[in-house]
Amino acid sequence: MAKDKKMVEDITSMDVDFAQWYTDICKKAELIEYTSVKGCMVIRPYGYAIWEHMQRILDTMFKELGHENVCMPMFIPESLLNKEKDHVEGFAPEVAWVTHGGKEKLEERLCVRPTSETLFCEHYANIIHSYRDLPKLYNQWVSVVRWEKTTRPFLRSREFLWQEGHTIHATAEEAIIETEQMLNVYAKFCEESLAMPVVKGKKTESDKFAGAVSTYAIEALMHDGKALQAGTSHYFGDGFAKAFDITYTDKENKRVYPHQTSWGVTTRLIGAIIMTHGDDSGLVLPPAVAPIQTVIIPIAQHKEGVLEKSAELRDRLAKSFRVKLDDSDNSAGWKFSEYEMKGVPVRLEIGPRDIENNQCVLVTRHDRQKYIVSLDNLEEEIAEKLQMVRDGIYQKALENREKHTYECKTIDEINAKLAENGDGFVKAMWCGDEECEDKVKELTGVGSRCIPAEQDHFSDTCVCCGKKAKHMVYWGKAY
Amino acid sequence: MAKDKKMVEDITSMDVDFAQWYTDICKKAELIEYTSVKGCMVIRPYGYAIWEHMQRILDTMFKELGHENVCMPMFIPESLLNKEKDHVEGFAPEVAWVTHGGKEKLEERLCVRPTSETLFCEHYANIIHSYRDLPKLYNQWVSVVRWEKTTRPFLRSREFLWQEGHTIHATAEEAIIETEQMLNVYAKFCEESLAMPVVKGKKTESDKFAGAVSTYAIEALMHDGKALQAGTSHYFGDGFAKAFDITYTDKENKRVYPHQTSWGVTTRLIGAIIMTHGDDSGLVLPPAVAPIQTVIIPIAQHKEGVLEKSAELRDRLAKSFRVKLDDSDNSAGWKFSEYEMKGVPVRLEIGPRDIENNQCVLVTRHDRQKYIVSLDNLEEEIAEKLQMVRDGIYQKALENREKHTYECKTIDEINAKLAENGDGFVKAMWCGDEECEDKVKELTGVGSRCIPAEQDHFSDTCVCCGKKAKHMVYWGKAY
Numbered sequence: 014m015a016k017d018k019k020m021v022e023d024i025t026s027m028d029v030d031f032a033q034w035y036t037d038i039c040k041k042a043e044l045i046e047y048t049s050v051k052g053c054m055v056i057r058p059y060g061y062a063i064w065e066h067m068q069r070i071l072d073t074m075f076k077e078l079g080h081e082n083v084c085m086p087m088f089i090p091e092s093l094l095n096k097e098k099d100h101v102e103g104f105a106p107e108v109a110w111v112t113h114g115g116k117e118k119l120e121e122r123l124c125v126r127p128t129s130e131t132l133f134c135e136h137y138a139n140i141i142h143s144y145r146d147l148p149k150l151y152n153q154w155v156s157v158v159r160w161e162k163t164t165r166p167f168l169r170s171r172e173f174l175w176q177e178g179h180t181i182h183a184t185a186e187e188a189i190i191e192t193e194q195m196l197n198v199y200a201k202f203c204e205e206s207l208a209m210p211v212v213k214g215k216k217t218e219s220d221k222f223a224g225a226v227s228t229y230a231i232e233a234l235m236h237d238g239k240a241l242q243a244g245t246s247h248y249f250g251d252g253f254a255k256a257f258d259i260t261y262t263d264k265e266n267k268r269v270y271p272h273q274t275s276w277g278v279t280t281r282l283i284g285a286i287i288m289t290h291g292d293d294s295g296l297v298l299p300p301a302v303a304p305i306q307t308v309i310i311p312i313a314q315h316k317e318g319v320l321e322k323s324a325e326l327r328d329r330l331a332k333s334f335r336v337k338l339d340d341s342d343n344s345a346g347w348k349f350s351e352y353e354m355k356g357v358p359v360r361l362e363i364g365p366r367d368i369e370n371n372q373c374v375l376v377t378r379h380d381r382q383k384y385i386v387s388l389d390n391l392e393e394e395i396a397e398k399l400q401m402v403r404d405g406i407y408q409k410a411l412e413n414r415e416k417h418t419y420e421c422k423t424i425d426e427i428n429a430k431l432a433e434n435g436d437g438f439v440k441a442m443w444c445g446d447e448e449c450e451d452k453v454k455e456l457t458g459v460g461s462r463c464i465p466a467e468q469d470h471f472s473d474t475c476v477c478c479g480k481k482a483k484h485m486v487y488w489g490k491a492y
Numbered sequence: 493m494a495k496d497k498k499m500v501e502d503i504t505s506m507d508v509d510f511a512q513w514y515t516d517i518c519k520k521a522e523l524i525e526y527t528s529v530k531g532c533m534v535i536r537p538y539g540y541a542i543w544e545h546m547q548r549i550l551d552t553m554f555k556e557l558g559h560e561n562v563c564m565p566m567f568i569p570e571s572l573l574n575k576e577k578d579h580v581e582g583f584a585p586e587v588a589w590v591t592h593g594g595k596e597k598l599e600e601r602l603c604v605r606p607t608s609e610t611l612f613c614e615h616y617a618n619i620i621h622s623y624r625d626l627p628k629l630y631n632q633w634v635s636v637v638r639w640e641k642t643t644r645p646f647l648r649s650r651e652f653l654w655q656e657g658h659t660i661h662a663t664a665e666e667a668i669i670e671t672e673q674m675l676n677v678y679a680k681f682c683e684e685s686l687a688m689p690v691v692k693g694k695k696t697e698s699d700k701f702a703g704a705v706s707t708y709a710i711e712a713l714m715h716d717g718k719a720l721q722a723g724t725s726h727y728f729g730d731g732f733a734k735a736f737d738i739t740y741t742d743k744e745n746k747r748v749y750p751h752q753t754s755w756g757v758t759t760r761l762i763g764a765i766i767m768t769h770g771d772d773s774g775l776v777l778p779p780a781v782a783p784i785q786t787v788i789i790p791i792a793q794h795k796e797g798v799l800e801k802s803a804e805l806r807d808r809l810a811k812s813f814r815v816k817l818d819d820s821d822n823s824a825g826w827k828f829s830e831y832e833m834k835g836v837p838v839r840l841e842i843g844p845r846d847i848e849n850n851q852c853v854l855v856t857r858h859d860r861q862k863y864i865v866s867l868d869n870l871e872e873e874i875a876e877k878l879q880m881v882r883d884g885i886y887q888k889a890l891e892n893r894e895k896h897t898y899e900c901k902t903i904d905e906i907n908a909k910l911a912e913n914g915d916g917f918v919k920a921m922w923c924g925d926e927e928c929e930d931k932v933k934e935l936t937g938v939g940s941r942c943i944p945a946e947q948d949h950f951s952d953t954c955v956c957c958g959k960k961a962k963h964m965v966y967w968g969k970a971y
Contacts, residue, residue, distance in 0.1 A: 136525060
């Protein structure tokens with residue numbers, strides 16, 4: 014029952030139907046499986062391992078900056094959720110409510126956390142008394158629930174995994190520095206570890222997190238020209254502190270309100286790497302988060318010595334890389350397809366003649382380049398090729414984004430560029446009025462994504478109303 | 493505002509009120525904080541860091557045995573929970589029910605997972621077709637919810653963190669081997685990493701997991717003589733497979749049912765180490781899971797060179813240990829108390845005279861022994877002392893257990909031993925009838941904990957009815 018047909022036969026081409034191509038990869042690469050729990054999914058071992066590598070890298074970055082992990086309850090009493098007005102308005106319509114424990118009706122409904130600001134605030138009020146208790150730099154790795162109407166694996170599901178950082182500081186200045194610092198951490202992680210270029214910027218007023226003074230985000234452009242918000246960082250000022258009566262005694266012995274932030278990234282990042290790097294053969298994984306960085310495929314494995322040499326190589330390489338030897342009785346062709354589908358960055362092929370010549374064939378997933386490499390310095394070769402994969406897919410994603418970023422001065426120009434070159438980022442000037450923001454979306458289909466940190470004031474007038482422009486804004490269709 | 497009074501003043505002595513002593517430690521060592529979510533708690537950074545070390549060690553052990561992590565939804569539809577009769581009877585009375593998503597009433601109620609057998613079974617039915625798909629060795633690190641009436645931090649809370657391993661195998665034999673293997677993994681972890689001696693055994697019929705053919709457990713004896721179930725491993729046979737219609741095609745091309753297991757440990761283990769090793773000065777942590785293995789306390793830190801030398805030591809030791817330098821302006825006495833409360837295994841004191849003599853004072857937490865050690869080979873000294881702490885607290889716990897384990901041949905003897913020596917493990921012979929099991933509990937207060945793997949057939953007759961004895965059983969009062 015060895016397998017030798019190609020898996021890729023069943024995959025929709027991304028050019029034919031991008032959404033179907035995406036779903037096909039999620040299933041065929043064994044990242045997820047559907048369940049009878051509507052809008053929720055099983056994250057399978059291969060998908061979960063990607064998340065574990067993301068967690069490991071981010072958690073190390075957080076801890077190096079002094080953050081500590083904690084764990085809050087998964088439930089929030091309704092009265093606690095109601096304490097901060099904007100926050101409850103933003104989240105109450107989409108929470109799941111627990112009303113019964115066993116056979117008994119609860120005295121007060123509990124929602125399953127959609128985010129945990131309220132719980133952190135309650136905790137801060139208990140433990141913060143003096144300036145000596147500040148700052149608190151907390152984070153938790155948990156899942157949250159938001160009762161979405163339409164769902165898609167990783168991109169939008171009723172339950173998703175994330176980390177939520179929550180910090181509280183003596184001054185507004187410190188809190189703003191933290192907000193910006195964590196946005197930079199996310200950008201660095203996306204660019205270096207996920208090989209995904211991002212735009213850093215500030216959300217407009219209409220697009221802020223419920224309860225925030227300001228929300229910052231990183232935005233990435235997917236292969237189909239749509240924008241994906243890949244991470245957010247919020248500055249809360251002292252609004253939550255006032256709502257939850259959190260105060261501390263400062264050095265002058267006065268009671269004052271502290272300032273807060275929160276920031277998060279989710280399993281959505283797995284969706285982001287699928288849609289940034291994938292192709293019609295399947296996933297293309299950035300080496301830093303690839304569960305298997307190098308797969309060894311024996312050629313003519315029934316021949317004497319091939320499996321032994323392959324196993325020896327596996328044991329040797331396992332000291333430096335996440336390596337797998339596939340010695341199943343499936344055909345080599347089947348195996349090539351399988352690990353292409355799974356996005357393994359580097360494949361090694363080793364057969365009798367290779368062994369004779371003390372070499373193997375190395376193939377890089379993203380560009381299918383073949384290299385004949387000596388077994389003597391294989392570790393160096395692989396390390397170099399993994400770096401080459403990361404740089405290559407980053408460059409390709411960057412070029413795609415540049416090709417699909419359109420600088421426009423008028424509404425007509427926006428429509429023309431999108432019609433001509435397909436969806437992408439639109440750079441256009443904006444006066445700052447919400448009315449114009451809405452109108453741009455109505456007339457062109459692209460909404461504001463962010464006001465980038467790097468401004469490029471290429472025109473003095475708003476793309477919509479012609480009045481004085483305040484900001485250059487990235488616009489796009491969003492996931 | 494430097495602190496110099498002793499924290500320990502506020503702690504109840506374990507001999508006065510063990511339950512209060514336990515709660516005091518949970519709060520004073522900053523492991524937890526209460527919340528307005530009844531029966532749930534915040535696990536604070538110091539408590540969560542202990543759990544992270546437990547996770548890291550266990551996760552490595554699991555993966556070395558071929559297990560893979562996954563993530564199932566946190567919700568279970570009522571109809572799915574109802575599929576296996578014994579299972580639903582065991583869990584339905586204590587689950588939390590989600591009835592509304594946003595403003596809409598759900599068509600079908602969802603419970604928050606109390607355990608995930610039903611979700612794994614649904615998934616297995618989707619992905620297992622042939623003998624080539626077996627075994628699947630899965631695990632997940634999540635939280636679960638059980639609507640307990642009375643709760644205590646770590647020991648019994650409405651939400652708790654755990655890992656749940658779920659495996660499915662071609663044959664009963666393989667599944668039984670897995671069940672026993674994972675019990676052994678837990679025992680090894682508890683004994684080596686937590687320095688906590690455990691008894692391995694099988695639960696009686698009345699004490700099995702809902703839906704299991706057999707349940708194995710490790711049982712530990714706490715300082716107050718009560719027993720604590722520290723981990724369980726269940727063999728399911730093909731009962732769940734039949735209820736969920738999971739079949740596979742075997743090598744003879746027949747459709748047959750696979751066999752399953754599940755196994756778990758929880759944040760309860762944090763409670764276990766508090767009650768096994770703690771004393772009236774606070775926590776005593778096993779070095780393997782201690783967030784801080786060595787704390788450096790500068791003496792006369794205002795004197796020239798003391799803080800510099802302390803920081804130099806910290807940087808040097810950080811390469812080998814989890815180390816913290818406390819250079820706050822609290823008094824040295826306050827610091828000693830604080831890190832005793834937090835159970836830091838090894839304390840280093842370094843002052844001007846120590847620096848002059850190229851030495852420091854090393855104090856082990858569990859026995860308060862002082863050593864003058866040279867700075868030249870400090871790493872070796874600390875490594876040796878950490879091992880000594882682990883061995884010392886293990887030995888102490890073992891001696892406590894032996895002192896409080898009573899071999900009894902009659903009900904009267906049980907009552908006399910408990911009255912004379914306090915609570916503990918009772919070893920007594922049992923005929924195997926549930927009636928006698930209940931009667932022993934009624935007459936003596938101790939229930940069956942497990943039928944240990946290591947049998948010691950010290951009498952031929954049941955302690956209760958006098959009929960032929962089948963098993964030697966450990967009995968005790970349980971947390």
